[in-house]
Amino acid sequence: MKVLLFGHTGQVGSALAEQAVAPAVVQSLNRADVDLADSSAIDRVICQAQPDVVINAAAYTAVDRAESEPDEAYQVNAKAPGVMAQACLECQALLVHYSTDYVFDGRGRQPYVEDSPTGPTGVYARSKLAGELAVMAAGGQAIILRTGWVYSHDGRNFLNTMLRLAESGEPLSVVVDQVGSPTYAPDLATATWEIIDRFQALSSACKPRIFHATNHGKVSWHGFASALFERLGRDDVVVEAITTAMYPTAAPRPAYSVLSNERLDREFGVRLPSWEDAMVRCLDRLRATEP
Numbered sequence: 001m002k003v004l005l006f007g008h009t010g011q012v013g014s015a016l017a018e019q020a021v022a023p024a025v026v027q028s029l030n031r032a033d034v035d036l037a038d039s040s041a042i043d044r045v046i047c048q049a050q051p052d053v054v055i056n057a058a059a060y061t062a063v064d065r066a067e068s069e070p071d072e073a074y075q076v077n078a079k080a081p082g083v084m085a086q087a088c089l090e091c092q093a094l095l096v097h098y099s100t101d102y103v104f105d106g107r108g109r110q111p112y113v114e115d116s117p118t119g120p121t122g123v124y125a126r127s128k129l130a131g132e133l134a135v136m137a138a139g140g141q142a143i144i145l146r147t148g149w150v151y152s153h154d155g156r157n158f159l160n161t162m163l164r165l166a167e168s169g170e171p172l173s174v175v176v177d178q179v180g181s182p183t184y185a186p187d188l189a190t191a192t193w194e195i196i197d198r199f200q201a202l203s204s205a206c207k208p209r210i211f212h213a214t215n216h217g218k219v220s221w222h223g224f225a226s227a228l229f230e231r232l233g234r235d236d237v238v239v240e241a242i243t244t245a246m247y248p249t250a251a252p253r254p255a256y257s258v259l260s261n262e263r264l265d266r267e268f269g270v271r272l273p274s275w276e277d278a279m280v281r282c283l284d285r286l287r288a289t290e291p
């Protein structure tokens with residue numbers, strides 16, 4: 001099974017590359033190989049490779065910077081996935097593409113299902129929704145995995161930022177009125193490979209489908225940070241709760257972004273572990289790689 005992977009230097013992409021096993025033969029492409037701003041290069045590389053599966057883990061993920069760089073965000077997050085989907089249709093490949101909890105406005109109080117009305121509130125969020133729509137419009141075999149609050153043992157993310165800031169000895173101020181499901185990139189990668197495996201086994205042509213894929217459970221950013229330092233036995237770290245209004249950002253953040261994973265479980269039998277379990281494994285992995 002020949003797999004083309006875009007974005008292998010990112011959190012999810014590197015986990016996908018690390019976990020790839022036979023029969024998957026992965027060709028990883030980085031920005032130097034194909035810049036997603038170059039639509040014709042995307043089309044060319046897919047058509048030349050004739051893959052069975054294309055995984056797009058690349059995205060413009062600088063949520064706040066996107067507010068001042070909308071063209072760049074739309075090119076990578078909206079246009080490029082559409083070009084990939086069209087090229088996949090032509091060579092009958094499955095496209096696996098990632099999207100985000102930010103497609104919702106965050107005013108819900110129950111886990112969002114795939115068909116819940118969308119309402120993105122910033123440039124990044126709107127560009128990701130436009131990417132979903134472009135993939136859907138191409139009409140080929142495609143799986144869109146909406147995820148949220150992604151972190152990993154390496155890369156720039158909330159968990160690593162908290163660990164770094166804690167070294168200052170100052171109290172940490174963390175937002176308490178945003179609730180979501182922290183998702184460990186390696187768990188999302190494992191789920192992705194399971195989905196691809198089961199999709200191949202089903203061998204039935206399918207229309208583009210959206211699935212929600214996050215670690216199980218929900219917590220606020222403040223709760224996540226508190227759990228992190230509790231697990232580390234760091235009772236010297238003070239984690240103060242602040243509101244979103246006290247921490248202004250260029251792009252708005254949804255207050256509630258919990259995604260129901262029921263469809264993923266029902267149709268593929270795929271379930272991601274709890275966020276607590278994932279956090280512990282992430283910390284174990286960090287400890288194992290300490291010098």
Ligand SMILES: NC(=O)c1ccc[n+]([C@@H]2O[C@H](COP(=O)([O-])OP(=O)(O)OC[C@H]3O[C@@H](n4cnc5c(N)ncnc54)[C@H](OP(=O)(O)O)[C@@H]3O)[C@@H](O)[C@H]2O)c1
Binds near residue numbers: 031057061099101
């Ligand atoms: N991070 C989150 O909290 C979060 C939440 C919800 C959904 N998601 C979605 O999950 C997916 C994976 O996110 P992630 O956290 O793994 O992202 P990430 O760590 O920020 O990695 C992004 C990847 O995209 C590549 N990329 C960006 N612009 C590119 C361009 N113009 N040409 C080629 N490659 C380009 C980057 O390459 P370079 O290394 O060269 O920059 C990198 O490999 C994305 O679709 C994202 O929208 C993420």
